[in-house]
Amino acid sequence: MNVQALTLPAWLAHQAGARAHAIALRHKTLGIWQAFSWTQLQQQVLRVAASLQASGFRPGQQLVILSRPRPEALIGALAAQWLGGVAALFDPLQETGAQGEVLRQLSVDFVLAEGLEEITRLRDWRLEPRWLVYADARGLVDELSRGGAVEYARLPAIGDMPVPMQAQAVDMAFVFYQLGADGLERQFFSHAQLLKEARPLVEQQGLSDQEQALAARAFAASGQARYLLAPWLLAGFVLNFPERLETRDQDRRELGPTLVLGTRETYGRLYARVLQRLPLPGTLHRRLLDWALQEGAGRLASGIGEVLIRRPLRDVLGVGRVRVALLAGPPLxxxxxRFFAVLGVQVLGWPGREVLDESGRYSTERALGLSVAV
Structure with missing residues (x-):
């Protein structure tokens, strides 16, 4: 690969050439997993890039993405980057007042929104982008569909005009915003930086095209771009999107991923679910469970605990096949x-700088060696 391979779109093109018909990503829709090959994914990226280019999108401009985790959001980000632009990710679940103030301070000309709620929010904020595409048409009525908003599925097919890749290694790939005490704060990540950070993760954890990863946490967080999206493009594994955030636990159990990325809130939520299912303290069943799950348990207790407790618990949580469990953000x-250590799931912190946590606030990641189980 040449020097242009130091960009995310170049690695997409590489995977599409090397592994054309292998599955790149899957998304659960109406209970059924839908798959995109690497070739199909690149075609979708070029389709969106052609639409952006025809609307005047130029290198250095931003595509605002206001969406939960879903393929269209990822495709839109790669399309903007293909044209030398930047993907500005916003989480629809964050507080709307601050988010609206941030967007009003930006030059919002190009927006990919998830659906009705996000389009309504943009119009409540009196924002009128020249390019507005929405991914989910459910609930949209004619009045909202008018005014320039276009359904993703209705974007025109790739025409005869070429869409040359314009991304450079030094270009910004993602930007994250928040309002701080001194005004609007920005956090940028270049293509070269993301790929440089991703390579040690891929190499040290032996990530390959055989991994199944689940993109279930907040999409508008830099940990997602740094520890999941960039490694996905480098290693060429399958990236899976749940049907909805509300179904992510069920979808995780069904999928059985080998690679997961979560925050303190993610792992804490899974731990709380287990606590709700445990027998009451003091009961015979609870005493037996505590005996089998105690740290430093003997061979008998450990063996019984693995067969009767730990393995079923891992399956219930959907981490029975997890080989790499990553922690982004503050420590557990x-x-x-202690729970995940006893359960047999090695949660690995990854060194880094500040990231946006799931609540939308900046937080500093703890630098943990990959050999440390937390």
């Missing part, structure tokens, strides 16, 4: 840390 609290 002591109880959650």
């Amino acid at each position: 609290d002591e109880r959650t840390q």
Whole structure:
């Protein structure tokens, strides 16, 4: 690969050439997993890039993406980057007042929104982008569909005009915004930086095209771009999107991923689900469970605990096949840390700088060696 391979779109093109018909990503829709090959994914990226280019999108401009995790959001980000632009990710679940203020301070000309709620929010904020595409048409009525909004599925097919790749290694690939005490704060990540950070993760954890990853946490977080999207393009594994955030636990159990990325809130939520299912303290069943799950348990207790408790618990949580469990953001609290260690799931912190956590606030990641189980 040449020097242009130091960009995310170049790695997409590489995977499409090397592994054309292998599955790149899947998305659960109405209970059924839909798959895109690497070739199909690249064609979708070029389709969106052609539409952006025809609307005047130029290198250095931003595509605002206001969406939960779904393929269209990822495709839109790669399309903007293909044209030398930047993907500005916003989480629809964040507080709307601050988010609206941020967007009003930006030059919002190009927006990919998830659906009705996000389009309504944009119009409540009196934002009128020249290019507005929505991914989910459910609930949209004619009045909202008018005014320039176009359904993703109705974007024109790739025409005869070429869409040359314009991304450069030094270009910004993603930007994340928040309002701070001194005004609008920005956090940029270049293509070269993302790929440089991703390579040690791919190499040290032996990530390959055989992995199944689940993109279930907040999409508008830099940890997603740094520890999941960039490694996905480098290693060429399958990236899976749940049907909805509300179904992510069920979809995880069904999928059985080998690679997961979560925050303290993610792992804490899974731990809380287990606590809700445990027998009451003091009962015979609870005493047996505590005996089998105790740290430093003997061979008998450990064997019984693995067969009767730990393995079923891992399956219930959907981590029975997990080989690499990553933690982005602040460290786990002591109880959650101890639980996953006893459960047999090695949660690995990854060194880094500041990231947006799931609540939308900046937080500093703890630098943990990959050999440390937390």
